[in-house]
Amino acid sequence: MFISMLKDRSGNFAMMAALLMVVLCTTIGSAVDYTFALNARQKLQQSADSAAVGAIAEQSVGVLAALSKGSSGAIAEAEADAQQWFRANTDAQTLAYVTNFDFDVTRNSTTFTSRVEFHASVPTTFLKIIGKNSIDVAGSATGTYSPVTYTDFYLMLDNSPSMGLGATTSDISLLEANNGGCAFACHIAGNANDAYALAKSIGATLRIQVVASATQSMINTAKTTRRYNDQYRMALYTLGPKAANARLTEVAAMSSNLDDIKTSAGTIDLMSIAGKGENGYQQTDLLSALTTLKDTAGTGGSGLSAANRQKVVFLVSDGVEDANRPTGCLKTLSGATRCQQPIDTSVCTKIKANGVRIAVLYTTYLDVDSDSWYRKWIKPFHSEIATNMKACASDGLYFEVSPSSGVADAMNALFLKVVNMPRLTG
Incomplete structure (x- = not known):
């Protein structure tokens, strides 16, 4: 068993x-x-x-x-x-x-x-x-x-006659219907034919008005985000109040008093002309204006102290030059001296070489096919305008926006991009 x-x-x-x-x-x-x-x-x-x-x-x-x-x-x-x-x-x-x-x-x-x-x-x-x-x-x-703590902003706002274009297609149509077929509200101050005054009376919004308001909004953003009273300083420039002396013009000197800068921004107006054809319409010399601003800004610093400030040129423009430039014009001259072309980026390269960043807001140059001058002289290079404006900007500091949709948002976004934020690296 x-x-x-x-x-x-x-x-x-x-x-x-x-x-x-x-x-x-x-x-x-x-x-x-x-x-x-x-x-x-x-x-x-x-x-x-x-x-x-x-x-x-x-x-x-x-x-x-x-x-x-x-x-x-x-x-x-x-x-x-x-x-x-x-x-x-x-x-x-x-x-x-x-x-x-x-x-x-x-x-x-x-x-x-x-x-x-x-x-x-x-x-x-x-x-x-x-x-x-x-x-x-x-x-x-x-x-x-890498903090950009102390920063000087050089705000350059294009207020040349082309910024008197209607802000939207409906504004353009409204101007054309009341302004003899012209979409531009030429500012002939004190003249009975002042189309700028006409635009105001019929409720047409111009792109210069949108830009001025957006600039004030951006200044508000700077004021609410700063940690020190002198952390951000700003200076304000245009191409001048009158076509007779069109050149880079200081509207407000560099200051940390952002309330004063905001008030000055509210006074920006369209450049006035004595009459149609003044200076041969050559009133948008962005190359000369930026060259002067390059010398004014000098060399950018690290931004880590008030004595060694980061510097930023803030350009708002439709990107088209119309200047007296008999030599060096990138496009065919109209007559002997009138140069119409997309912005010359050579000066942007020089500014950036000085350690100064450039933030560019391109207010889209709208097609105005009803205008014969536009069709002949601007339309042939229209596709290059945005390309050159982007090339002018420092990396990541470019926006294109219709003047009627989001200019304030775009300017605020550009400002916040300039202010570095921390990032994870591993």
């Missing part, structure tokens, strides 16, 4: 099933525990990302402290701020898993750098069966910020 008992195999299935159940439960449990650990790590990584960026944001405690002190190296205030960011963005249960975290925030002459590292031990449930009580996870985040 003893030998027959040894040969009996009828209980093997139950034994094998029991062993397999242990393996199966361990495998399923491992998946559950590891998923839980990965979820915890993801939460901690998001907190680390937030801390790395928040600790060196433009308006953060550490950045403001370093800029006010003019200090470099480790920034204790920023490191403490990073810890608060990390804790504030992590729930209490997940934060309890953290076994070690390090914060390192430093500044060199031009850049703030933050690095956050964390290690955590996430408890297991099922893996305890095989003696594994926790799963270790780790992560890091790095951020850099």
Whole structure:
């Protein structure tokens, strides 16, 4: 009987099933525990990302402290701020898993750098069966910020007669219907045939009016976003109030009093002419105006102190030159001296070479096919206007917008782009 008992195999299935159940439960449990650990790590990584960026944001405690002190190296205030960011963005249960975290925030002459590292031990449930009580996870985040804190803006607004075009196609049609078929509201001051006064009386909006209002909106944005009274300074320029002396004209000197600059922007008007054909219509010399502005702005600085300011030329124009330029014109002259062409970008290159950025808002030069002069002289290069305006701008600082739709939004967006923001780098 003893030998027959040894040969009996009828209980093997139950034994094998029991062993397999242990393996199966361990495998399923491992998946559950590891998923839980990965979820915890993801939460901690998001907190680390937030801390790395928040600790060196433009308006953060550490950045403001370093800029006010003019200090470099480790920034204790920023490191403490990073810890608060990390804790504030992590729930209490997940934060309890953290076994070690390090914060390192430093500044060199031009850049703030933050690095956050964390290690955590996430408890297991099922893996305890095989003696594994926790799963270790780790992560890091790095951020850099090159602040443009102190900035001078040179706002150049094209107020030449072409900016007297109706702001929208409906405004153009309204002017044409009441202005002898002309879509431009020429400003003949004090004259009975002043189309500018006519435009106002019939409710036609001109692009110069839209631009002036948008400039005031942008100045409001600068005022509400600045951290120091002299953080942003502005100067305001046009091509002059009268065609008889059309050239770069200072409307408001460089100042940190943005309320005064805003008030001056509200006074900007269309350039007036003594009569049709004054100066042979050659009143939009963007090349000369920008050349003068290049010398006025000089060389741009790092922006890290009030004495070493970042500089930005802010150009708002329809992008077409009409100037007395018998030599050097990029297109065929009309007569002996009249040069009509898209903006000459050579001066933009020189400005940027001086470390001065250029923000360009191109108020689209609308097709005016009803105008014979436009068809003959402007339409042949119309497709080049936007191309040249974009080439004039610094990288990422170009917008094209219809004068009637979103000029204020575009100017605000350009301003905010100029003000650097922090970014994650790893």
